[in-house]
Amino acid sequence: MHEWHLAANIVEKIEKAAAENGLRQVTRAEILLGRGLGIAESEFSECLKISTNGKKIFAECCFDIKLVESNLASIENIEGD
Numbered sequence: 001m002h003e004w005h006l007a008a009n010i011v012e013k014i015e016k017a018a019a020e021n022g023l024r025q026v027t028r029a030e031i032l033l034g035r036g037l038g039i040a041e042s043e044f045s046e047c048l049k050i051s052t053n054g055k056k057i058f059a060e061c062c063f064d065i066k067l068v069e070s071n072l073a074s075i076e077n078i079e080g081d
Helices: 002-020 041-052
Strands: 026-034 062-068 073-080
Touching: 002 026, 002 041, 002 073, 026 041, 041 062
Parallel strands: 026 062
Antiparallel strands: 026 073
């Protein structure tokens, strides 16, 4: 179940970064997901989609998840307007 907590944390960080950069909408978010976390890419993607459901800032967002050799998850880049 730690994937839900991790997804919520990533969503919060994306929202903060979007606000800091004056973005009203996030259209793309690149996320690095460490293989050491033991979370499948598809499972984490679903957690992100559910965590952002109903949030207008993510209405058009595409999450690009890249698996990396790490025990961490982080935001690589966000795009929007």
